[in-house]
Amino acid sequence: MSSVAITTKPKGFDLKAFLANNGALVGLAVLCLALFIATPRFLTAANLVNVGIQVSTIAVMAFGLTFVIVAAGIDLSVGSVAALSAMVSSYWATTANLPGAWSIVVGLAVGAACGWVTGAMSAYGKLPTFIASLAMLTIVRGLTLVVSDGRPIATSESVSFLGSDLGVIPVPIIVLVLSALVAGFVLNYTVIGKNAFAVGGNTEAARLSGIPVKRVLMTVFIISGVFAALSGMILAGRLDSAQPTLAAGYELDAIAAVVIGGSSLSGGVGRISGTLVGALVLAVIRNGLNLLSVSAFWQQVVIGLVIAVAVGFDVFRRKNVRH
Amino acid sequence: MSSVAITTKPKGFDLKAFLANNGALVGLAVLCLALFIATPRFLTAANLVNVGIQVSTIAVMAFGLTFVIVAAGIDLSVGSVAALSAMVSSYWATTANLPGAWSIVVGLAVGAACGWVTGAMSAYGKLPTFIASLAMLTIVRGLTLVVSDGRPIATSESVSFLGSDLGVIPVPIIVLVLSALVAGFVLNYTVIGKNAFAVGGNTEAARLSGIPVKRVLMTVFIISGVFAALSGMILAGRLDSAQPTLAAGYELDAIAAVVIGGSSLSGGVGRISGTLVGALVLAVIRNGLNLLSVSAFWQQVVIGLVIAVAVGFDVFRRKNVRH
C-alpha cells in the first residue's frame, strides 16, 4: 500500500505541507505580527534595517555551521574562529602594516586553516567533532589573546568596510544575502553539499558507496571556518576594532539558529533558508524585547524559552506529519 | 571460532589490558611525573591540597554529568544550575532570613528541579538534550540574575562550611570523595545506573525490554542537577558568597572531564573513576602551567591541546584493543 500512497504527489499548493515544512517561518511570522501589534516601532524601516544588521553575524556564522551539522557534526569553535580571523586580519593590516587590501583574504584563510585543523582532528584523529571543536574553541581563543596580547586592535579599512553602509544599504546585509545564496547553492546543488547530506544521514552507507568521508568532513569544517571568519570580520568591521573577546559564546546562538531552522543534530537534514529564519527568530526576539524594555535579566529567560518552544514545536510538527 | 579467542581469560594481572582500560590514568601519571621533574613545588602537600580543592567543583559537577552522558545525553546547563542553586540557597538564608540549616537542602532541591525540567523537556517534549539543556543554560542564568539582581549574596553558614576546612582537611575534598563514592555506587550497583547504560547503549532496545526510558532520562537529569547544585554550593562556600556569574562556562570543562575520563558522547560507556581522573588531568595541567608561570593566554592553548590529545589517545587505544 505504501507504494501507492507514496506515489501520490500533491496536487496544486498544499498549505498543510507547506506549514509543516516551514514551522520556523510560521513562528517568525507570528512573532513579527505580535511585535507589530505590541509596538509601532517594530515595523519601521530603520528598525528592520537594524534587525538585518544584527542578524547578519549570527546568520553568516550559522550558514557555515549548517554544513557541519548536516554532516552530523558540531562545531563549537566558530565563535573563537571568528575572533582569531578578525584579530589576525587586523594585526596584518594595523600592527604588521602589510597591505590592508589583503586583510579580508588573510582573515578568511585563517578561518579555513582553523576549519582544516578541526576537520583533520575529527577525520584523521577520529575525535568526536564535539571534542575536536571544543578543544579548538579553547586553543583558538588562546591564540587570539596571544596575537592581540589581550588588547583590541583597530581593523583595516577593508574590514571596516564590511561593517559600514553602501549608500542606504548596510554592507552586512549585502554580505548576508550573498552568503545565503552561495551557501544555499553549495549545499543543494553541488556534490559537496550532497556528500555532506549523505555522510550525515548514514556515514557507513556513504563510505561504502565510495564517498570520501574524510574529505567531506574536512570540507564542511573548512566551510564552517570560512563563514565564521567572515562573520567575525563583519562584527569587527561594525566596531572598527577586533576585540579579544569578540564573539565569545556566539557558537551557542549559532547552533540554536541552525536547529530552530529545522536542521537535525543527528545529521542528514538541513536548509540554509531554515538557518536564516532561525537566526532571524533569535534576532527579532532580542530586538523586540529591547523595544518592549523587558529587563535584561528576564530577556535571557525569554530567549531560552523561545529556543525550547521553537525546537519543541518543530519536533512535534514533524512527528505529526510522519504518521 | 571467535569463541576460542574470547574464552582465553587473562591469567594473573594483565598489564596491557590494565593500561588499555585506564588510558586517562596513565596520562595523569605521566603528567604528574613530568611536573614533579619540572618543579619541586608540585609535589608539596600544600600544592596537592590546592589541586584537590580546585578539582572538587568541576569533578562533582562532572559526576552528575556522567550519568547524562552514559544515557547518551548532554547537559549544558550544569554551570547555570550551579549558580542558581548557590544563589537561591544563599537568598533563602541571607535575604529571606529563613533557617540557614536548610539552605543546602534548598540548594539541592533547586538543582533537582532544574534537572527535572530539562529531563521533562527531553523525555516528554522530545527535545534533543543538547537543545533542552542549552535552553536551560540561558533560562537558569537569567533566573540567577533575577534572584540576585546582579549582586553577590553572602552564603549561609552551612554553605560556607562546604568551602571551609575541617581540621587540616578541606571540606571540598571530603565532599568530593563522598560524591565519588555515591555516584560510583549508584552508577554501577543500582537499577538507575544500569538503566542509564541500557538507554544510552540503545534506546529502542531498552524501551522494548520494558525499561521506562522517559523515567530514566528524567532521573539522570535530576542527578546531574543535584550534583551541579552541590558543586555550585562548594564554589560559593569557598567564596563565602554566591555570585551571579558563578560557574559560567564550567559546563565545557565538566564535559571535557567526563570525556577525557573515557565516557563516550554516544552513550552506553562511562565510569565515575574515569571522570575523576579526567577532572584531575585538567586541574593538574592548570596547576602545573601556573607553577611553571606559563602565560594565561598560552594556558588556554595548552589546555585545548591536552583535551584533544587525551581524547585522541583514548580513541586510538580503544581502536587498537578492539581489533
Added chain:
Amino acid sequence: GETSAEGGKVTMAISTLNNPFFVDVRDGAKEEAAKSGIELNVVDAQNDSATQANQLATAATDGSVGVIINAVDSDAASAALAPVVSAKLPIVAVDRSVGETKVASFVASDNVAGGEQAAKALAEKLGGKGKIIILEGVPGASSTNERGEGFDKGLAAYPDIEVVSSQPANYDRAKALDVATNLLQGNPDVAGVLAMNDEMALGAIQALGDKAGKSVNVVGFDGTDDGFKAVASGKLLATIAQNPAELGRQSVQMAAKVLNGESVEADVAVAVDTVNAKNISEYTK
C-alpha cells in the same frame, strides 16, 4: 534642543549587570530618572561589544531621546555609537570613555589616578620592597588598561617592588580565587596582591586564608559593600572607592540637562578615595 527631559525615554546601555558595581550605577541612575521624570530603559550587553552595538542601533531608532553609555570597550564604542550620532541623539558616557566620539558629557572616576593610589597604598605598607602579584580585569576593557597604567605609574616610584606575575581574572571573584591560589603556589614568598577590583581582591583573600591582612596585603578597587566589610575586618588593606551610584545619578542629571537645553560640563570627575582602616568608619554606617 527642542525636546525636554520630562517624559522622554533615555536608553542606558550598560556593559554588564553581572557585577554589583554596575548594578549600583544602574540603581543610582534609576533613582535620579524617577526624580526628573525620565523613562530609563536599561539594557545589558553582558560584556559583549557587539551586543552593545546592536543595543545602541536599536536605541537610535526606538524613540529614545538620549543615550547613556557605559562602554564594554572604549575603542569599539565609537563605531557602535555611529547610529546614535547620526540620529543626533545626545550621548552621555559613564565610567568608561568612548574613543573619539563626541559626547555631551563624560562622567567617570579617574581610573589612572585610582590605580596610582592603589599602588601607592600597597607599596607604602610593604615598606617599598617585596614581591607582588597583579590580578587584571577583563582583557581589553578600558578600565583594565587604565588601572594597569595607574599601577605602573604608582609602582615606578618603588623600584624594589617586583611584580612577579600579572594575570587576568576578568573582574570575577571565583576566577580570581583559582588564579590567585595558583600564583601563590608558584610564588610562595609574595607579600602583596594588587587587584583591579574588589571582587577579585576578595577572591585573592579567600585564596590566602589566614595570611590575608597578615603576611600578605591585598588592595582592591571599587568600594563595594563586601569590599568595605573586608577593610573593616582587616583582611583588605585598602580599596579605591568609586561611587557607582553617584556615577549613575550624575549621568542621568547630565542627560536631563542636555535634553532641557541646559549646558553641561564636558567632564564630570567623581572623586575616588583611598579607603583603609583609618577612614573606613566614614563609609560604613
Added chain:
Amino acid sequence: MNSDPLLVLDRVCKSFGPVQVIDEVTVEVHAGKVSVLLGENGAGKSTLIKMIAGVHPPDGGRILIEGKEVKISDTKSSEALGIATIHQELNLVPSMTIAENITLGRVPRRFGIINRREMRKIAREALDRLGLDLHVDTPVGNLGLAQQQLVEIAKALSLDARILILDEPTAALTTAEINQLFDVVRNLKAKGVGMVFISHHLDEIAAIGDFVNVLRDGQFIATVPADTDENQLVRLMVGRDIDEQFPRVRTEVSDTPLLSVQGLGAGMLSDISFEVRPGEVVALAGLMGAGRTELIRAIAGADDYTAGSVTVAGTPLARRDVAAATRAGIGHVPEDRKTQGLVLDASVAENIGYATMASTARAGLVDRKGQRKRAEDVAARLRIRMGSIDQPIRSLSGGNQQKAVFGRWFTAGSKVLLLDEPTRGVDVGAKVEIYELINEITASGGCVLMASSELPEVLGMSDRVLVMSQGRIAGELKTREATQDSIMAMAVSNVHREHETGMNQ
C-alpha cells in the same frame, strides 16, 4: 568451472586483532555463473565478500581479476574494477530520496554541480528493472524494510557491473519479490555477469546457484554443484546431520485464550480480532507491508493504537506500555535485533537481563549475582555459543544474538511470545535450535504469535495461520490444511478492494 574465472580469491586470510576470521580460503567467480557461499552464522561469508568490495582488504593471499593480481583498497577501486556489492546490512541514507540513494557516490554532475534530471532518470531505470513502482523522490526512510532492500538491490544493479555480489539479499523479501529478483539474476547470467550469492535458504541455492562454496569457521570446506542434496549441504556446513528442519512438537491446546486481541486499530491496521491459546503457535503471514510488524508492536506495547483492546490471561493491557506488557507475561522478539533488540556494546549477560533487572532488584540495587546466574543458566539451556557471558554481544554471530533475545524473555518467564521474523538471517542449525525454543514455550503452557515471511517456516512451525492483507486479517487457516498457495491466495485477496482506503491515511 572450466572457463577462465573472472575473479579469484586465492588463499586469502583475514584477522581482526587476534581472531583469524578467514583462513586461506579460495573462491572463484565465473562469467555467467552464480557462485554460492554457504556457511553458518559467523563462518566468514560477509568478511570474504568485503575483501572483494574493498571494505576489508585481505591480510594474506591474492585477489586476481581475469588472471591479473589486483589490490582492492577501498570501495571506489572495487567499483572501478566493475564490481557491485549488495551488503548484508542495508546501506541507505534514510533522509535522502530513492534517486539520491541509487546514485550515491556517483551523482551525475558537471563542474561539481548536480544534474537532477539525469539522477532521476538513472534511478527510474534501476527501479524499472526490478518492476518497482516507487516514486524516485520518496525519502528512503519512509519505506518498509523490504522495499529498502529492493532499493539497495536496484542501486547495485544500476552500476552495470560485470561482477555482482549479493549478501543475503533475500532475507527481508517475500516470495514475490524473491522471484522478481531471481528473474533479474537469470537475465544477468545470460549477459555474462559473474555473481556471488549468499543465503541461508537452501531452496534458493538450487533455484539460481551454479556451484556452492562451503565455509566453516573461516575455513574452506568444499566446492560442490548447486544441485547437491540439501542434507548433504547441511552436513558440509555444520559438520553434522540435522534430522528435521521443522521439529514442531504439537501440544495440548487448552480452551481459555491466553492472548486476546479485540477490534484493534492503529495506523494502517483496522479491526483486528483474534485469540491465541496456551500451547499454540499462531503464525502471521502476509505480503510485504501487510502490517504484521505494526500489529506485533502494538500488542507488545511498543506503539500506540487507536481502537480495540489487548488482553493477556483475562487482564486488559495499558496501551503503549512495554513494562506493563512485560509484567503481564508478554515477550517481544523484534524484527531487527541490531536496532531494536540488543545493546550491542553491552555484555551477553546484561542483554539477557534487561527485562528482569527491575523486578529482581531489592531496594533499587541490582541483584548482580542472581542476574548473572540466570543469564548463565539460560545461555546454557539455549546453547548460546560464546566465549564468556561477559563478552560484548556484538561479537556473537547473528543466530546466537537472536537466541540471547529469546533468552531475555525466557528468564523473564514470559508466557506470550511475540516473534517478528524470528529466523531472519539465521543459519539452518541455529534455526532448528530456535524452533526448539518455541516448542519449549508451548510445552510449558505458553503461546507464540509469530510473524514470518518464510512460508516453509509458517507451514512447518505453526498450528494456525492468520493471513494479513492491507492491515486487516484476510482470513485464517489451520496449518494442517494450509499450503503455500492457499496462504498466498488469501494474502492478495482483498488488495484491490482496500486500495482506496489504504492510501487516504
